[in-house]
Amino acid sequence: MSDTHAETVSYVRETMLPQQEPPASTVGPLGWAKTNLFSGWFNTVLSVLSGLFILWLAYRLLPWIISPTWQATSLNECREIIGALNKPHGGACWGVISERWKQLMFGFYPPEHYWRPVLSLILLLVALGPLLFRHLVPAKVIYFSMLYPFIAAWLLWGGTIWNPIVAILGFVIIGLSLKFLTSVLNPALALIIGVVLAVIWWVALAGTVAGGLSAVLPIGIEAIASRQFGGFMLSITIGVTAILCSLPIGILLALGRQSDLLLVKAMCVGFIEFIRGVPLITLLFVASVLLNIFLPPGTNFDIILRVIIMVTLFASAYMAEVVRGGLAALPKGQYEGADSLGLDYWQSQRLIIMPQALKISIPGIVSTFIGVFKDTTLVSIISMFDPIGLSNAIRADTAWNGVYWELFIFIGLVFFIFCFSMSRYSMYLERRLQTGHR
Amino acid sequence: MKKSVFLGALTVAGLAAGASAAATLDDVKARGKLNCGVSTGLAGFSAPDANGEWGGFDVAVCRAVAAAVLGDPSAVEFVSTTGKTRFTALSSGEIDMLARNTTWTLSRDVDLKFTFTGVNYYDGQGFMVPKELGVSSAKELDGATVCIQTGTTTELNLADYFRKNGMNYEPVPIETNAEAQQQYLAGACDVYTTDASGLAATRATFETPADHVILPEIISKEPLGPLVRHGDDEWGDIVRWTLYALVAAEEMGITSTNVGDLSAAAGDNPEMNRMLGTEGNLGEMLGLEANWAVNAISAGGNYGEIFATNIGEETPIGLSRGLNAQWTEGGLMYAPPFR
Known part of the structure; x- marks a missing residue:
């Protein structure tokens, strides 16, 4: 530094100034508003206009929403209450929700058994724990998660306790044949033999054995027919099963589509393209109508099971394409790296390819999940009482004929809660798996 | 040989099914x-x-x-x-x-x-109109917009009736009765047509049923x-x-x-x-x-x-x-x- 400049300066501060609070206009709510809402005249105008619009909406909607009609037992009673208040724009008739919310939740499930679906939902959250929040839940809970599908099916449909036990035995057969036959045979062959044995067990023997055991030791809870399922319970049953089954099937299909084996590849491509080329409604009609005609008379193939299978197949095809997108996004070096480590196909998929491909696909996977869950309302077309179908049935009651918005707002709100939580979870998962490549 | 056995089995199965259905x-x-x-x-x-x-x-x-x-x-x-x-x-x-x-x-x-x-x-298909239109007969509905459920016989009956009487109409296609009520009340159509029993049930749900009339003409037979x-x-x-x-x-x-x-x-x-x-x-x-x-x-x-x-x-x-x-x-x- 030259000294010419120093002579022109009359005063030099030698001590540091103490740190000061930032100006009030840049911190706190005020600062937030200034940077986000009122930065520049254009944004200010937009903010003011939007604020006015929101206020106007609230001014028109709130008087309608806040309506003391929770005790009303019919639409006419609602109208009397609202008429007495002399409101200019009318009011909502919430009596229909307070009278029918249980029906919207559980359908025609017997009220004294409501604890069963509730308990299955709570257990579902426990069972999902090790899958969704791996670092928070003890790892041993995964054994409970494996048993959960059988427990839930037994709780929901009831009947003798031997049915789920006998069904589990089928999987035990697969496990045992894998364990003992792998030493003598090719693992794939062992798996096929195990599956064949298990299918023989389920189809030919399981029913008789369960019947015999329940005759000897009649332990069980009251059986509930599928016809009595309805409302959100039905949506969640179909949705959750389809969601949980479609991911593994979709991954296998995506891998099959990239396979070098011509037959496997052709089957996977054919399946995916066929299912994606057909609307879900068509598949549901096949499940409810066509199968009825094809199956021999007297066959009792549960309608909910048929619908679950169709929805699962539908979701799997979409899932396969989402996962394939993730696989395609992986650089070729990852595959070559896995090969150079000497990993075989399944090892490299499990340890290197899939963790990365699935991480990339999380937003797509969760979108598919949300879509599947919302698509369950389509079953009202085949006369199952999902929330939309029930809203129709409720309106057919002469007391509530003419109630629309209240029912749809309630149903929409519940759906929003489920779908929004799924979407938030996916964002949390993305953040947690973020390894800093971006 | 095999084929005939198969067909025979099918026949037996069909007969058994028929017998059980009978x-x-x-x-x-x-x-x-x-x-x-x-x-x-x-x-x-x-x-x-x-x-x-x-x-x-x-x-x-x-x-x-x-x-x-x-x-x-x-x-x-x-x-x-x-x-x-x-x-x-x-x-x-x-x-x-x-x-x-x-x-x-x-x-x-x-x-x-x-x-x-x-x-x-x-039952039979009828028409409902707001009273303020001043219509007293379906014959006066020339040029009206009509809310009609698609894919039903009512749609075909309506076309027949208007053609027979040399009148024109503008259809407003709707899917369900619930949608029809909303459209009709919102004024998207002048006329709502469906089975007369359905019209009566729909009118009963309105806040002011007296403001709407069901016209006397019944244009179809619905037993x-x-x-x-x-x-x-x-x-x-x-x-x-x-x-x-x-x-x-x-x-x-x-x-x-x-x-x-x-x-x-x-x-x-x-x-x-x-x-x-x-x-x-x-x-x-x-x-x-x-x-x-x-x-x-x-x-x-x-x-x-x-x-x-x-x-x-x-x-x-x-x-x-x-x-x-x-x-x-x-x-x-x-x-x-x-x-």
């Missing part, structure tokens, strides 16, 4: 429950209440048949069907009978292989009735005569309150005695108990009582008897003799 009555008795197909929800005709109990005009027919066959009006498994699934549900054997405001037409009877066992409600599969005439007879028993009961003045007294001992009216089983063996001919008609009438009352409690003038639906009155009172309800 004994609906035995199936119902063995099951202890009647599987009855109803609508997923139609005001006045079938709807579940807050406890999931079904009620309505069509539902009452199911209950009467269950009472006649099994002696218990609550021994019914109600299978909800939509307009699209109802016929497959019946022909596949999922339900034993269908009572779902289904119009009796030749093609349904002949081509779809069903047997209509009578008519429990004579609604229960139906069963072809090929089991014994079962068809049971459903048919249960319905007739309800109609005849009204004609003879048998109600749910006095049926107990009247059936306790044979009275002076021989036909009543035969129907109520105090004389003759009509029940045995049908393959039912002697008191089958007593049970059917006790279930929900005679035809007039069922009408009055579900869709009559005292209910919010508020339909007058009209064509559905007894033949003695100028209607079309006419039961053949019980002999």
Whole structure:
């Protein structure tokens, strides 16, 4: 530094100034508003206009929403209450929700058994724990998660306790044949033999054995027919099963589509393209109508099971394409790296390819999940009482004929809660798996 | 050789299936429950209440048949069907009978292989307009916009009617009755057309029903009735005569309150005695108990009582008897003799 400049300066501060609070206009709510809402005249105008619009909406909607009609037992009673208040724009008739919310939740499930679906939902959250929040839940809970599908099916449909036990035995057969036959045979062959044995067990023997055991030791809870399922319970049953089954099937299909084996590849491509080329409604009609005609008379193939299978197949095809997108996004070096480590196909998929491909696909996977869950309302077309179908049935009651918005707002709100939580979870998962490549 | 064996097996399977389908009555008795197909929800005709109990005009027919066959009006498994699934549900054997405001037409009877066992409600397509339009006849509707459910016979009837009368209209296609109510009230169309019973039920839900009129013209015939599969005439007879028993009961003045007294001992009216089983063996001919008609009438009352409690003038639906009155009172309800 030259000294010419120093002579022109009359005063030099030698001590540091103490740190000061930032100006009030840049911190706190005020600062937030200034940077986000009122930065520049254009944004200010937009903010003011939007604020006015929101206020106007609230001014028109709130008087309608806040309506003391929770005790009303019919639409006419609602109208009397609202008429007495002399409101200019009318009011909502919430009596229909307070009278029918249980029906919207559980359908025609017997009220004294409501604890069963509730308990299955709570257990579902426990069972999902090790899958969704791996670092928070003890790892041993995964054994409970494996048993959960059988427990839930037994709780929901009831009947003798031997049915789920006998069904589990089928999987035990697969496990045992894998364990003992792998030493003598090719693992794939062992798996096929195990599956064949298990299918023989389920189809030919399981029913008789369960019947015999329940005759000897009649332990069980009251059986509930599928016809009595309805409302959100039905949506969640179909949705959750389809969601949980479609991911593994979709991954296998995506891998099959990239396979070098011509037959496997052709089957996977054919399946995916066929299912994606057909609307879900068509598949549901096949499940409810066509199968009825094809199956021999007297066959009792549960309608909910048929619908679950169709929805699962539908979701799997979409899932396969989402996962394939993730696989395609992986650089070729990852595959070559896995090969150079000497990993075989399944090892490299499990340890290197899939963790990365699935991480990339999380937003797509969760979108598919949300879509599947919302698509369950389509079953009202085949006369199952999902929330939309029930809203129709409720309106057919002469007391509530003419109630629309209240029912749809309630149903929409519940759906929003489920779908929004799924979407938030996916964002949390993305953040947690973020390894800093971006 | 192999092919013929296969075909033979198919034939045997088909015969076995036919044989099993031919004994609906035995199936119902063995099951202890009647599987009855109803609508997923139609005001006045079938709807579940807050406890999931079904009620309505069509539902009452199911209950009467269950009472006649099994002696218990609550021994019914109600299978909800939509307009699209109802016929497959019946022909596949999922339900034993269908009572779902289904119009009796030749093609349904002949081509779809069903047997209509009578008519429990004579309906017809009508028009509803706001009073302020000042229209008093459907003939004055030239140039109107009409809300119409797509893919139904009402759509075709409407086109026919307007063509016949040399008038034009602008259709506003809608999917469901619920949507129609909203569109009509919002003024998206001048006229709403559907079955007259549906119009009455819809108008009853409006805040100011008096501001809307249902025009006097009825432009189609819609006889609604229960139906069963072809090929089991014994079962068809049971459903048919249960319905007739309800109609005849009204004609003879048998109600749910006095049926107990009247059936306790044979009275002076021989036909009543035969129907109520105090004389003759009509029940045995049908393959039912002697008191089958007593049970059917006790279930929900005679035809007039069922009408009055579900869709009559005292209910919010508020339909007058009209064509559905007894033949003695100028209607079309006419039961053949019980002999």
